[in-house]
Each structure stands twice: as C-alpha cells, then as structure tokens.
Amino acid sequence: AQRVTQPEKLLSVFKGAPVELKCNYSYSGSPELFWYVQYxxxxxxxxxRHISRESIKGFTADLNKGETSFHLKKPFAQEEDSAMYYCALRISNYKLTFGKGTLLTVNP
Amino acid sequence: GAGVSQSPSNKVTEKGKDVELRCDPISGHTALYWYRQSLGQGLEFLIYFQGNSAPDKSGLPSDRFSAERTGGSVSTLTIQRTQQEDSAVYLCASSLAGDYEQYFGPGTRLTVT
Structure with missing residues (x-):
C-alpha cells in the first residue's frame, strides 16, 4: 500500500540557516508528489509539485526515485517560513495520501 | 474569487449526538474531497465526489460517517452517534476535474465531549 513518511514532527532552525524537510514514500507505481503548507x-x-520542478518562495524539492524521497529544501530559512508542511503522494487522478506533517519553526 | 467555505467553523457536541458539517466548493469545481486532520495523524482521506459519478467512500472510518453532495455543489458530511475519537478538524477541498491542485477550506473543528 502507498505510504508517505515524514520522519520529523518538529524542526527548528535559525533564520538564515539551511532547512531540509524530509519526505519518503512507498508506492509501486509512477509517483506524483507534492508539498502542501499551512501557515x-x-x-x-x-x-x-515535483513535475513542475520550480522554486516557490525559495523552496525546491527533487524527486529521487532511487531513494524514494522528495525532500523539501531552502538554502536560507526566513521567519515567515514557519508553518506546518505536509508531503503528499497522488496515487490516482484524484486521491492524495498525506504524511503526518512537519512543524517548522524558524527562530530569529 | 470566493474560496472553499465550510460551516460551522467550530462545533462542540456531546458524545452520542449526530452532527452535520457543510462544505461549499469553489464555483465550477466538479471534484470535492473530505479529509480529517487529527493531532499527530496528518490528513486522512475520507471521501471523494466527482460530478455525477459514484463517490469514492473508501476512507470513511465507520458506517457512522456518511456524506452527500446535492446538485453537484454543496456537500454535507454527517457523523452519527459521535464518539470522542471523532474529535478532529474536518477539511473540505475542491478542484477542477482531474486537476492536481486541491483548494482547501478553513475546516470545521469538531470537539466531542
């Protein structure tokens, strides 16, 4: 069965430091992965979204099929990045399976 | 434009009572989803509606949970004989058919005492 794992419930970094939110997935098909955020x-x-391969608010995420990972990265964290981040796997043309989320806190 | 709206924003109910949660999707969005967001559990898929097709109810946790969508627009999630473990935030989302981006409502926080 498909699964999304976000190993860190909480992540705390200082402003200006790099940040990486980890996401691993298990799925036998061709994955389509997303990051959702809740401020x-x-x-x-x-x-x-992994297919778009774009940078949003300085964040990027690369799909690594060998490691079944889709980690979210930003080289210099800002205080306004503090939020809950969810990694999600799309397994059909509509159903999303979400991870349990990582609460990111960026300290001044 | 108007986003997805949900009502009520908060609901406190006694164990054993029935509750109805409402979702108004974005106009023109034919796909509608319900999720449950519990502390430490992330988002759990409950049910999916697409146009006039039969809904995907595979995520409903028990037969106390049901949902309907009238006229292809507004949806109501009903929980019968509520239990304390039903306490959670219930999120509704909508999208264009087949579109990857789901637009979420603000949620209804349900507390069962």
Missing part, C-alpha cells in the same frame, strides 16, 4: 491561521495550500 498559522491560514488554509492548507499547495506549495510545489
């Missing part, structure tokens, strides 16, 4: 008192929203 404090805001709605859950799409951050980025």
């Amino acid at each position: 404090s008192r805001q709605r859950l929203q799409l951050l980025l």
Whole structure:
C-alpha cells in the first residue's frame, strides 16, 4: 500500500540557516508528489509539485526515485517560513495520501 | 474569487449526538474531497465526489460517517452517534476535474465531549 513518511514532527532552525524537510514514500507505481503548507491561521495550500520542478518562495524539492524521497529544501530559512508542511503522494487522478506533517519553526 | 467555505467553523457536541458539517466548493469545481486532520495523524482521506459519478467512500472510518453532495455543489458530511475519537478538524477541498491542485477550506473543528 502507498505510504508517505515524514520522519520529523518538529524542526527548528535559525533564520538564515539551511532547512531540509524530509519526505519518503512507498508506492509501486509512477509517483506524483507534492508539498502542501499551512501557515498559522491560514488554509492548507499547495506549495510545489515535483513535475513542475520550480522554486516557490525559495523552496525546491527533487524527486529521487532511487531513494524514494522528495525532500523539501531552502538554502536560507526566513521567519515567515514557519508553518506546518505536509508531503503528499497522488496515487490516482484524484486521491492524495498525506504524511503526518512537519512543524517548522524558524527562530530569529 | 470566493474560496472553499465550510460551516460551522467550530462545533462542540456531546458524545452520542449526530452532527452535520457543510462544505461549499469553489464555483465550477466538479471534484470535492473530505479529509480529517487529527493531532499527530496528518490528513486522512475520507471521501471523494466527482460530478455525477459514484463517490469514492473508501476512507470513511465507520458506517457512522456518511456524506452527500446535492446538485453537484454543496456537500454535507454527517457523523452519527459521535464518539470522542471523532474529535478532529474536518477539511473540505475542491478542484477542477482531474486537476492536481486541491483548494482547501478553513475546516470545521469538531470537539466531542
């Protein structure tokens, strides 16, 4: 069965430091992966999608099929990056399987 | 434009009572999803509606949970005989058919006492 694992429930870094939020998946098919973000008192929203290979708010994520990973990275964290981040795997044309999320805190 | 709306924003109910949660999707979005967000459990898929097709109910945790979507727009999630373990934030999302991006509502926080 498909599964998304985010090993860190909490991650704390200082402003300006690099940050990496880990995501591993298990799926026998061709994966389509996403990162969603939920800022404090805001709605859950799409951050980025692996197919687009773009950088959003300085974040990038590369799909590594060999390691079945889709880690989210940013070279210099900002305080406004503090949020809950969810990695998600799309296994059909609609169903998303989410990880349990990582709460990122960027300290001043 | 208007996003996905959900009501009520908060609901406190006694164990054993029934509750109804409402979702208004973005106009024109034919796909509608319900998720449950529990502390430490991430987001759990509950049910999916697409147009007039039969819904995918594979994520509903028990037969106390049901959902309907009237007229291809508004959806209601009903939980009968609520239990304390039903306490969670219930999120609704909508999307265009086959589109990868789901747009989420603000959620309904359900507390069962």
